Amino acid sequence: MSIVDRLPSADLSQLRRDFPILRQQVHGKPLVYLDNAATTQKPQVVIDRLSRYYAEENSNIRRGLHALGDRATDAYERARDTVRRFLNADDNREIIFVRGVTEAINLVAQTYGRTHVGPGDEIVISEMEHHSNILPWQVLCDEKGARLRVIPITDAGELCLDRYEQLLSDRTRIVAVTHVSNALGTINPVAEIVRRAHARDIPVLVDGAQAPGHGGVDVQALACDFYAFSGHKVFGPTGIGVLYGRARLLDAMPPYQVGGGTISSVTFEHTGYTEPPGRFEAGTPHVAGAVGLAAAIEYLTAVGLERVEAYERALLTYAAGALSHVPGLRFTGMARDKAGILAFVMEGVHPHDIATIVDRAGVAIRAGHHCCQPLMARLGVPATARASLALYNTREEIDVLASALAEAREVFT
Numbered sequence: 001m002s003i004v005d006r007l008p009s010a011d012l013s014q015l016r017r018d019f020p021i022l023r024q025q026v027h028g029k030p031l032v033y034l035d036n037a038a039t040t041q042k043p044q045v046v047i048d049r050l051s052r053y054y055a056e057e058n059s060n061i062r063r064g065l066h067a068l069g070d071r072a073t074d075a076y077e078r079a080r081d082t083v084r085r086f087l088n089a090d091d092n093r094e095i096i097f098v099r100g101v102t103e104a105i106n107l108v109a110q111t112y113g114r115t116h117v118g119p120g121d122e123i124v125i126s127e128m129e130h131h132s133n134i135l136p137w138q139v140l141c142d143e144k145g146a147r148l149r150v151i152p153i154t155d156a157g158e159l160c161l162d163r164y165e166q167l168l169s170d171r172t173r174i175v176a177v178t179h180v181s182n183a184l185g186t187i188n189p190v191a192e193i194v195r196r197a198h199a200r201d202i203p204v205l206v207d208g209a210q211a212p213g214h215g216g217v218d219v220q221a222l223a224c225d226f227y228a229f230s231g232h233k234v235f236g237p238t239g240i241g242v243l244y245g246r247a248r249l250l251d252a253m254p255p256y257q258v259g260g261g262t263i264s265s266v267t268f269e270h271t272g273y274t275e276p277p278g279r280f281e282a283g284t285p286h287v288a289g290a291v292g293l294a295a296a297i298e299y300l301t302a303v304g305l306e307r308v309e310a311y312e313r314a315l316l317t318y319a320a321g322a323l324s325h326v327p328g329l330r331f332t333g334m335a336r337d338k339a340g341i342l343a344f345v346m347e348g349v350h351p352h353d354i355a356t357i358v359d360r361a362g363v364a365i366r367a368g369h370h371c372c373q374p375l376m377a378r379l380g381v382p383a384t385a386r387a388s389l390a391l392y393n394t395r396e397e398i399d400v401l402a403s404a405l406a407e408a409r410e411v412f413t
């Protein structure tokens with residue numbers, strides 16, 4: 001049973017007891033897991049929910065003319081409803097289960113994109129995008145003879161909104177931007193980005209991979225047209241994610257993959273496709289994943305989204321202070337509005353060496369290009385090191401990271 005209800009204060013660090021993986025030691029030291037932007041750990045309630053699904057409810061969905069089939073279908077559709085409420089979407093038809101953000105963006109590029117983008121058209125993305133929000137558009141542009149336009153960023157790691165405005169034109173067919181940068185931590189002003197695009201009737205896709213695990217997301221307040229997130233980054237299972245799409249747009253989109261579940265009728269000559277969301281969920285979906293994701297969302301909601309956001313903000317401030325005392329360390333990404341992601345380089349030490357050395361102290365951080373090679377080029381570095389926070393991290397863990405970093409610096413200088 002979770003301790004969420006018994007939490008006395010804004011201190012969420014006690015929540016770590018809900019996450020069994022965090023109890024282990026690595027290289028003889030307590031695990032300090034600070035790679036949450038890559039994937040988050042799972043609370044016991046999610047692990048138990050997956051186990052209960054397979055022990056008591058597993059069946060194929062939709063096709064069941066039996067009790068178990070109904071139970072699994074119910075669980076799957078209830079999970080959809082949980083996601084809809086989490087995103088504050090209007091209608092369950094707007095919630096499509098996919099494998100994750102990468103699949104969601106490919107889906108939009110290959111369906112909405114293919115039908116709306118033609119030769120000479122333009123797609124606007126930003127300089128801080130993850131490869132998953134670059135490549136699907138690049139492929140589409142190559143296929144259609146269209147052009148990618150890129151919003152530049154400032155040295156602090158914020159989008160240049162003036163330049164964005166100038167990039168929008170009669171040729172722009174879609175804007176696709178990240179909500180929170182996985183490599184900088186920047187929180188982008190999505191509502192403003194959407195407002196400016198909508199003034200020209202241009203739809204906006206938001207890559208929400210790094211946002212929903214750290215506070216609430218309201219797709220109606222953002223007014224975006226598509227929003228994608230991955231279950232594994234919000235304390236849920238891998239292999240499941242969500243594409244939110246405005247009903248009016250989804251209704252007019254052709255299917256992405258085709259097969260069982262997507263059709264209304266089939267002959268050898270012709271196929272009629274069903275309504276969303278079924279039209280976009282070909283084959284047997286990841287039912288257990290959807291159910292596990294719903295359990296993760298319920299957990300997060302029970303903790304309190306505002307509480308999580310406030311806790312992580314305070315922890316980020318503490319971490320920025322602690323790391324700023326490490327000799328030779330320089331942050332990359334100093335946006336005014338930032339999520340719990342600290343990326344940095346260290347004079348004289350390669351990021352991979354930093355990660356390897358702190359690993360010996362039990363600390364898991366990430367180093368590399370973070371699937372953002374064009375951003376690394378803009379920053380003028382091949383790679384950075386990155387510590388990323390979640391609700392179960394503590395100040396004590398930040399202290400362990402800071403001293404491990406100081407040690408790494410000593411080893412190499």
Ligand SMILES: Cc1ncc(COP(=O)(O)O)c(C=O)c1O
Binds near residue numbers: 180182
């Ligand atoms: C900003 C951003 N976009 C997209 C992705 C891709 O997510 P997934 O691998 O879950 O599809 C990630 C993953 O790290 C990300 O951080």
